[in-house]
Structure formats: C-alpha cells, structure tokens
Amino acid sequence: MANENCIPINSEIDIITARHKGREMAAQLGFSSTELTLIATAISEIARNIVEYARDGEIALSIDQKGDKQGIVVIGCDNGPGIPNIKLAMQDGYSTGKSLGLGLPGAKRLMDEFEIISEVGKGTKITMKKWVQNHVR
C-alpha cells in the first residue's frame, strides 16, 4: 500500500507519536478539525491497548480509496496475549486492565469502520478506517 507509515509502540510516549502522525496524515487528506481529533483519539485508544496488554506492537497508517472517497487506515498490531472474548471486550465498561473499558468500543464509535482479529497467545490486529466526507470540507 502506498504512503505507509509505521510507528513502533513500545511505551506510553509512542502513543503520542502515533496520534501526531495520524493527525498529520489525516490533515493532508482534508478531514475537518473535529474529525482530526476523533481520529487522533481513536489512535490513542488502540495504541494504549497495545502498551497496556501487549507491551509492544505497532501502528501502521495508510491511505485507502473507495470509489471517489479517500480515507485513512489505521492498523494496530501486536503479538501480545490476544483477546479471549472479543464480544466482551467490545462492550462498554468491560476491562481486564486498569482502564475505563471504553477504549475499543469507543474507538469503534469514533471511526467509520472497525475490525478486530485476535488469537489467544498470538496477538491482536485492529483495522480502523475513516473516510473524508466531501461536504464538510
């Protein structure tokens, strides 16, 4: 995929780097300032999940095209413990860690598309997309 941008996530500082890069790329695509904040926040949530549960992983940013629409693709990958029950993890308020349990379901609400694949003992891959809405430009 063109324009790929990969940020290793190993510590909480990397969360800030990831959301900066995401905001930058999204700004180039022409998202509104509110949408930039939504995207940066969603990136922050999935990056935090990587730091908290898997210790290290990465966030890959790329651009996708659907018809005449352009969008940003954020992929968060780790080789961590995996999520045993995705349905439960996607419920508001459910958390096995110290968070509020709003990270994953929240990130899903902030983006247009959200897909999560996880295998226990192998890792987790989250793919989120948001499309530029032409009328808000």
Add this chain to the structure above:
Amino acid sequence: MSVPILKQGNYLIASVQSELSDADLLKLQDDLVKRVSDFRSRGVIVDVTVLDVMDSFATRTLRSMAHMIMLRGAETVIVGIQPEVAFSMVQLGLKLEGVSTALDLEEGLALLDHRTKGDNRRG
C-alpha cells in the same frame, strides 16, 4: 514536560503547556494533591486549553485528581476543554462525573470564588 503550578491567593492554577504523556499527567496529579496541603489551597484550576486529544486515560486521571483534591478539602475546576475534544469525549463515552468544568480561566476563577464564598480575598 511537567506542568507549571502557580499559586494565586488560596487557589492553585495548573496551566498545561503542551501535550502530556501518561507520566506527566500522573506527576501533575501527585504535585497538585501535595501542594493543596502545602499551600492550604481552597481551589484548583487545571487549564487544558492546549490539549487537542483527551483520551480515556487523560479523562480518568483528571477525574481521579479532582476527587483526590476534593478529599483534601479543595475544589477543582477543569477549564478550556476544546469544542473538538468535547465532541470526541462524548462520542467515546467519557464523562467527567462529579468534576466541575468552566469555559476558560476567568469563568473558572469566578466559579471557585462562588464555591469558596470569596475566601481568596483573605488569602
């Protein structure tokens, strides 16, 4: 980057200057909770105008901070939450339950004056 904390009368004003890491946020929490007793402060304002992202961690830390300060006998007001940040917090489902907020520093100070019945004048 750590957040400067200014003392003004009986109030403390923490004015966030740049994006905060988790460690910075936790340090701010510790510093404020400690200084409330050092200075016998009655009110605390945390100005988050510069923050362009408030995720679940930042929100939870600010909420805990306000509750800890309340247990130390002082009031906290969070000021300057940007419109985009407010929008994103609501979408994410984040709430600052039990925490006072105000539009900006001026409104925040007015709110504290009202809550502490103008105690600051004697400070």
